[in-house]
Amino acid sequence: MDFVVLVGVGLLTGVTTVLFGFGGGFVAVPVVVWADAALGADAMRVATATSALVMVVNAGFATAVTPRPVLRALHGSGRLLLLLAAGAALGALATRPAPADLVRWAFVAYVALTIADLLLRPGFLRPGARAPSDGPRPLPALLGAPIGAVAAFLGVGGSVMTVPAMRRAGHSMRVASTLANPLTLAIALPATAVSLAGAAVPAAADDGKRLVGLVDVSAAAALLLGALPVIAVLRRRPPRIGDRTHARAYVGLLGVVMVAMLLTG
Template sequence: MDVVMLMAIGLLTGATTVLFGFGGGFVAVPVVVWADAALGTAAIPVATATSALVMLVNAAFATAVTPRPVLLALRGSGALLPLLAAGACAGAYASRFAPPALARWAFVAYTALTALDLLLRPGFLRTASRPGTEPARGLPATAGAPIGAVAAFLGVGGSVMTVPAMRRAGHPMRVATALANPLTLAVALPAVAVSLAGSPPPAATATGTGLVGLVDPYAAGALLLGALPVIAVLRRRPPRIPDRVHACAYLGLLALVALAMVLTGP
């Protein structure tokens, strides 16, 4: 896959970072699996590690340009952030030893089950009250470690858990997706550190793929070149999307990503 195509897909990761809080992970994993298909089954751990780096940079930039009043909704989350980071360390380390097929199908199953949960269980599409009309609650600190572990293992950043949880806690989609970015930082930073310290798979040497640890810097750089300008523009001029339409679009993107992962890769 050439750099122009990766940059074009990077535009999409930038949009998902702002509109859905994904940080690029759900888009980046199938894309990097496709870009590094020559690595065979080793493409899965490389995609997960590269996705973590893309998410880290995207989420950091999106957080930096998020209005401070929105970020103040995370007050009282001091215990949650270190637990997210601790879980992410464990998940990223475990991903280095998991069979690639397990990581791939766990990604598909996790995404599909989450989409079904959001569709069938009240509180995401069908809220008990209008979002934002009651005091919103924060995420419990005890959720930090499992969210961090699953997110880092799959390379998804955790937003697929934090956004629905925040919405069910009373936040509108606009706020829930914005708050997912600083929480993604706590997951992506330790995951990136573990990935950079890893050893490239033997297939990388055989195919001439230049990896840094388990990260593909070429794919990550091209994706970020496309993503960062989009984040800057959408944060300065956010689109006005009705809350229910926003929630339906989030659900639809989950379904598309699950399908992409089924159809892509070794």
């Protein structure tokens, strides 16, 4: 039953990868915490590690099937990508000694603050009032390290920071969500490498879980089984969604994720 539920959630992560730039982290973490609840305090660490692997595959595949003209908007972002990766490695290392409850409540608090920021501060739901007159601006490279560190620590891909930032820089929701995938890949790759080399979880063997480092391989496989076909289809035939409706749906999804994380506690 867990496998079936995870495949179903994988379908959802495929949709969120294409429509919102979420490579799976914000959706995958709560459900893996639920599926691995028998691991006790280690469930959150396993969930963030598993989420990182899922995001590598989802974001990598989504980037590979993205039209090259869209990806040209990231031209000259080499320093940003390197700093995202460096920050992600540090964030993933910081997760190891961190108490599970700290990571869980940091996740919830971060999502809540993000929702408040998107609703209250101009530039996301109402981008027209502050859109740059000379076209979209690039993201500052110095944002890379903190975004990467926070994203890897919480087991998310950073899209919840990069999508609003790119939207406020003048991109439409569709373009901002699409560009979030290669940025997520830069974060998830080093985070996954650290997670695969993580110390074993003693409770995993008692519960019959198959872990590689801190990664729940079965959960990751189920999530990817559901996600990859959806990404392939939606990249070829993206749904037509109004820009403001798209932005509102993004905020609504964050609210659903926050509630799900609270319920898994």
